[in-house]
Amino acid sequence: MTIQEKLPGGRREMTGTQSIRRSFAIVRHLAGASQEGEKLVDIANAMELPHPTAHRILKALEDEGIVERAEGTQRYRLAAETAWLGVAPFNRCPITRYASPHLDELVAQTGSSVLLSVPSHIDSVYADRRIGNLPSLLSQAEIGSRRPLGAGTGGRVMLAHMSPERLDSVLEQNAARYAQYRAGPETVRRDVAEARAQGFLVGNSPLSREGRVVAVAVRDVTGRAIGAISLVGPRSQGFERRIEGLLPQMRGAAREIAARIQQQRVTMRCQMPIPPRAAAG
């Protein structure tokens, strides 16, 4: 089976790096997977790769130290190495470090759960969190877990403060993935516009039916989103009414975090470049 057959419009991009891209796609996939790791077959299926190919790549990743087998089982998961590779970049933009006290304060004063999200490639990652009075609302929001950027309220608020090119690119690439969050590119684009207009966004938690979410963006000096703070509360009149009052504090936290990052000696571009669209199918 040749592949050259495809490429209808003669589009020919991202050539000569197939295996590298595949390996990073696997890393990204595992980054969002559960702590217990994933079986080879599941990874292969998720990546739409034949088992032997996935196996070969994972073996390479394993002895590069990027991936390890969860104890007892044969399941693959990311190893600590992955964290240490990111130490230097993290210290140029230590958003979790500076956000930490603000998250503490928010959960203490509101009782709602708090999430800190950051954009990674075309995903939104939970970088940190605090659990409030209703832990059930957060059941799926493990630290490090991922969703398509734009699926959740935090993601939409971040998209609202990204370059138009990046917004388009993300929406295009995530279009199919939105379905399982009962959304589509249009829904997302509408909320993004709203978030941009009012400076925050209220939405439903796609994780649990009863959750309601308020999110504001954390923006760097250029105005670009480098993260989002979300408060998660119950679907109740009480919470809905309090939202208005919560906003100033959330905005203040976002501003202070951004300011502290800005103070750092090395100014860094915290936002990502525009992810390239996938090859023509």
Add this chain to the structure above:
Amino acid sequence: MTIQEKLPGGRREMTGTQSIRRSFAIVRHLAGASQEGEKLVDIANAMELPHPTAHRILKALEDEGIVERAEGTQRYRLAAETAWLGVAPFNRCPITRYASPHLDELVAQTGSSVLLSVPSHIDSVYADRRIGNLPSLLSQAEIGSRRPLGAGTGGRVMLAHMSPERLDSVLEQNAARYAQYRAGPETVRRDVAEARAQGFLVGNSPLSREGRVVAVAVRDVTGRAIGAISLVGPRSQGFERRIEGLLPQMRGAAREIAARIQQQRVTMRCQMPIPPRAAAG
């Protein structure tokens, strides 16, 4: 030029993943490079790759979001993405988080600079630090910067509490690199033995001639090293005499950090697998 010509003893390993390994070697290299990034040619030279090859790989890494061009220049450096990929593994072993207050305490009470190192592949990485009275001693120890595991005192202390296989593998692979730190595998092995025997190690700072270093290992529940705490002081009688007195506090800090990590719900293997030796030359 065929490569098949080599392989004297018929050794044939790590096949079918050349480009993946190369790309991660580049990532590792950049992880240790300076904030300002590196030029294409320098990367290519360091990796012993032809420029076009390095270029192709870097381009792939760039639109995977792993690498970015430093603002203004064309230099390559790791992007924030790298940090977010590591969020989940980091939260299984958040050594910097738990170490932070202990580092504060150590620098406050001793006035010496403090370093937290972690093992990454065959390197030692500075995961965090506190600057004491003599900042000059730390000039080269940026957070995220790397040295061959075993080149410094912290690295030797970590090696002292790793599996014999891993020790051998690291020594073999780093043998050549030790030269520029005025050491060799034998020197390292001797210090490793000493560190294992006495539970700590005193050595010279390879970074600045005048520095003197005391290091203890942070060990997980199985006894394996997951990091090292180092105190850096001047080459003076005064500092030398105080070392004895500093040890209990350092040991205490190491134990408490390990204990807190242990308390976490998910027990994790913090140490790395044995890195494979390079292909036969």
Add this chain to the structure above:
DNA sequence: CCGCCGCTGTCCGGAATGTGGAAAGCGGCC
């Protein structure tokens, strides 16, 4: 006990992918 099943790991012929020498931009400096 043996066959079945789901999964992991290995083999190997074939070709697409990755390679790297050569050369073309590109900007700065003398």
Add this chain to the structure above:
DNA sequence: GGCCGCTTTCCACATTCCGGACAGCGGCGG
């Protein structure tokens, strides 16, 4: 203008990677 250092593109070649087929392995049920 010519030189120089660096980045980027090109393209023919063959090495690296691909993936179907199969072997191995442990658990389960008949």
